[in-house]
Amino acid sequence: MTESRAAATSGADRTGQPVAFSDPQYTAAVIDLLGAIGYGEISAFERLAEDAKLAPTLEDKFALASMAAVELGHVGAIRDRIIELGGDPFAAMAPFRAPINAFHDHTAPSDWYEGLVKAYVGDGLAADFYREIAAFLDHGTRDLIVESLQDTGHSEFVVERVRRAIEDDHRIGGRLALWGRRLMGEALSQAQRVAAERDALSALLAGGVDRPGLDLAAIGRMFTRITERHAERMAELGLDS
Amino acid sequence: MTESRAAATSGADRTGQPVAFSDPQYTAAVIDLLGAIGYGEISAFERLAEDAKLAPTLEDKFALASMAAVELGHVGAIRDRIIELGGDPFAAMAPFRAPINAFHDHTAPSDWYEGLVKAYVGDGLAADFYREIAAFLDHGTRDLIVESLQDTGHSEFVVERVRRAIEDDHRIGGRLALWGRRLMGEALSQAQRVAAERDALSALLAGGVDRPGLDLAAIGRMFTRITERHAERMAELGLDS
Numbered sequence: 320m321t322e323s324r325a326a327a328t329s330g331a332d333r334t335g336q337p338v339a340f341s342d343p344q345y346t347a348a349v350i351d352l353l354g355a356i357g358y359g360e361i362s363a364f365e366r367l368a369e370d371a372k373l374a375p376t377l378e379d380k381f382a383l384a385s386m387a388a389v390e391l392g393h394v395g396a397i398r399d400r401i402i403e404l405g406g407d408p409f410a411a412m413a414p415f416r417a418p419i420n421a422f423h424d425h426t427a428p429s430d431w432y433e434g435l436v437k438a439y440v441g442d443g444l445a446a447d448f449y450r451e452i453a454a455f456l457d458h459g460t461r462d463l464i465v466e467s468l469q470d471t472g473h474s475e476f477v478v479e480r481v482r483r484a485i486e487d488d489h490r491i492g493g494r495l496a497l498w499g500r501r502l503m504g505e506a507l508s509q510a511q512r513v514a515a516e517r518d519a520l521s522a523l524l525a526g527g528v529d530r531p532g533l534d535l536a537a538i539g540r541m542f543t544r545i546t547e548r549h550a551e552r553m554a555e556l557g558l559d560s
Numbered sequence: 561m562t563e564s565r566a567a568a569t570s571g572a573d574r575t576g577q578p579v580a581f582s583d584p585q586y587t588a589a590v591i592d593l594l595g596a597i598g599y600g601e602i603s604a605f606e607r608l609a610e611d612a613k614l615a616p617t618l619e620d621k622f623a624l625a626s627m628a629a630v631e632l633g634h635v636g637a638i639r640d641r642i643i644e645l646g647g648d649p650f651a652a653m654a655p656f657r658a659p660i661n662a663f664h665d666h667t668a669p670s671d672w673y674e675g676l677v678k679a680y681v682g683d684g685l686a687a688d689f690y691r692e693i694a695a696f697l698d699h700g701t702r703d704l705i706v707e708s709l710q711d712t713g714h715s716e717f718v719v720e721r722v723r724r725a726i727e728d729d730h731r732i733g734g735r736l737a738l739w740g741r742r743l744m745g746e747a748l749s750q751a752q753r754v755a756a757e758r759d760a761l762s763a764l765l766a767g768g769v770d771r772p773g774l775d776l777a778a779i780g781r782m783f784t785r786i787t788e789r790h791a792e793r794m795a796e797l798g799l800d801s
Contacts, residue, residue: 361618364625368609377602377650377657381635384605388629394622409618416618 337457348523349460350404354411356449356467357397362419364391370434382476386438393467400463422509426502432484436495436556437502439477443552444506447545455523481556496558503549578698589764590701591645595652597690597708598638603660604683605632611675623717627679634708641704659750666746673725677736677797678743680718684793685747688786696764722797737799744790
């Protein structure tokens with residue numbers, strides 16, 4: 320766990336920016352990462368708003384729509400920070416449209432319960448992944464990311480609805496467990512695609528002269544942690560992972 | 561204008577509720593009205609989120625999605641107030657699904673600019689209408705309604721985009737002017753349907769022993785005001801009304 324605690328740097332230069340930003344590659348990588356998170360949140364909004372149509376009741380629809388609105392509410396701070404760093408926020412998001420849209424296209428829920436599991440498990444996976452990366456960044460960026468990944472505050476609602484559905488019909492549990500595994504597989508496959516294509520992000524994880532990086536073993540441990548937390552979320556829903 | 565300034569009552573009984581609520585018909589009418597506003601906001605969220613798909617750029621999509629999120633953000637306070645008044649919020653919203661959905665089905669934008677005009681003009685119309693009714697209610701309800709109808713804070717964005725489109729292509733102005741009139745017509749037609757079907761709401765407008773009501777002339781003046789404000793909004797967008 321030590322590598323995930325290592326901050327990029329805690330010093331600051333005369334402009335008040337952490338010294339890490341004197342490295343243009345670091346700045347580019349942070350803008351890239353914020354672009355990914357920002358587009359992920361806009362996209363999560365769109366898909367949750369879409370999936371809310373599957374809600375069996377107006378109350379359920381309102382609950383899922385509220386999760387969508389919370390996701391979108393985080394985008395403003397991400398956008399502002401990219402501008403502060405000298406980037407163009409919507410241009411920074413653009414490279415992530417294809418992989419994130421592909422994830423959503425491959426995981427379009429076929430019913431309300433698949434939508435609920437996706438909202439809970441997909442959101443959790445993305446948050447864990449970005450939080451792991453954030454551990455390698457300067458304090459300011461890290462806090463912004465952690466803040467923007469705050470739970471949408473509707474987890475209890477999802478857990479309660481999914482557990483009740485499984486109680487009513489046990490076959491739903493088997494189907495949703497398969498669905499959870501597929502969400503995990505698709506997420507990993509798209510994350511790998513992003514890592515392969517985005518040099519700045521990969522370089523960030525590899526570290527720099529003044530910054531510790533991740534070796535293969537550390538990346539392995541990171542994925543173990545993400546997988547474990549996925550399993551905990553599935554268990555929370557009453558599902559095998 | 562005097563009738564729109566008349567408060568239902570400014571006194572309060574021992575429970576702290578305005579005395580108006582000692583009349584079960586008044587309470588029923590307020591719950592009905594809040595149900596209409598609440599469903600209107602959930603529905604506006606859904607349609608704005610849907611129309612955001614038509615956005616030509618990610619920035620535009622984010623702007624319309626933000627309007628959707630603001631609409632949804634108002635629903636919580638409406639829901640809580642209905643519960644305080646002893647009502648079931650989602651049951652209170654149910655009677656308004658058909659007319660409000662019919663409005664949206666009849667006014668599905670065929671492109672991005674129709675979506676923008678609808679967001680601006682439709683939202684403004686609904687807000688004016690509810691504010692007119694709110695003027696007849698107790699202070700607490702009136703403040704809640706006015707609060708929940710606050711501008712979504714993105715008007716400038718809509719005005720700028722629509723005006724620029726008309727500058728680029730004058731024919732767009734003609735088409736959008738027709739569209740604005742259609743929005744007004746559909747809104748009036750559904751409002752009339754609601755008034756005819758919801759006795760409690762109609763009784764509210766008609767007044768009571770302790771409460772001034774609207775006579776036909778006053779209703780006429782109310783519609784004149786709503787129409788004038790609609791024309792102002794259309795002019796703001798650079799459109800004939």
